[in-house]
Ligand code: KG4
């Protein structure tokens with residue numbers, strides 16, 4: 001089945017053409033990062049306007065790159081939620097209009113379902129069941145995944161998401177927005193044991209996370225310098241902060257895999273690009289008898305190709321979104337199967 005996928009939940013406008021839920025023919029991403037960075041975060045109203053400006057161009061590029069014309073399309077997949085409501089509505093309205101005018105079915109899927117199924121587009125896809133650690137700007141969730149549409153939350157952040165903590169710490173350090181990749185790069189030049197930042201929730205018996213205390217500890221440490229931080233101190237703070245985040249994420253995830261008897265772990269979302277996280281999981285995997293799957297960096301951040309896996313599955317099952325399907329700013333992944341797609 002040849003599907004066009006559209007993603008517009010936050011600050012990336014993206015379109016992709018996917019064949020049979022596994023072959024990526026194109027994946028075009030137009031980032032709005034430059035527009036939002038001077039405000040220190042995503043401005044929802046600006047995001048919606050930028051999606052309106054970009055969406056037709058992005059869709060045309062994705063079709064062109066794939067060498068596909070609209071009349072060859074057999075279905076459309078789009079993000080229904082969660083995300084910024086105005087931003088989601090741009091993608092959803094475009095997808096609905098295309099599906100209706102081309103008389104082809106529409107699948108309206110969960111954004112996180114796309115993220116955690118992204119490794120299925122890679123050469124060595126994971127088999128079910130697996131444990132998924134979804135780490136992005138809005139999510140830090142551990143899911144048990146028994147198949148497409150079969151997700152159970154095992155734990156989640158009680159406050160900030162991991163990516164959000166990275167972005168807030170970057171802002172404190174004057175490193176701009178978004179700051180995850182910048183901190184990651186700086187961390188490579190610093191000592192991870194320079195500052196003993198707290199490892200929140202590490203010794204709690206559940207699989208929940210919390211990053212706001214760690215963020216406050218970084219702030220208190222930064223305040224001691226009274227604005228006079230040299231380059232090495234900055235790199236040490238970045239490396240020590242990253243070490244704390246990576247330790248909590250890896251240890252909690254490995255404990256959850258053990259508790260659930262799962263040998264496969266998928267790490268997905270924007271923070272899955274993090275070099276420290278990738279390296280530590282690889283180091284620990286053989287010791288713990290697990291195999292860890294990371295999407296390639298282009299499939300970690302927000303992109304439309306990742307929607308192709310669930311969209312293809314739902315369309316083949318005949319689970320089509322109806323004309324009334326609305327965007328959902330909040331939507332729990334555990335209930336996608338019951339909510340209708
Ligand atoms: O999945 P994503 O592109 O968008 C959301 O759905 O949120 O994730 C964006 C988040 C941002 O918070 C960004 O700072 C973070 O992913 N990020 C990173 C890295 N690259 C992106 N965090 C840590 N290390 C990185 N290398």
Ligand code: ZN
Nearest residue numbers: 115136301302
């Ligand atoms: Zn995302």
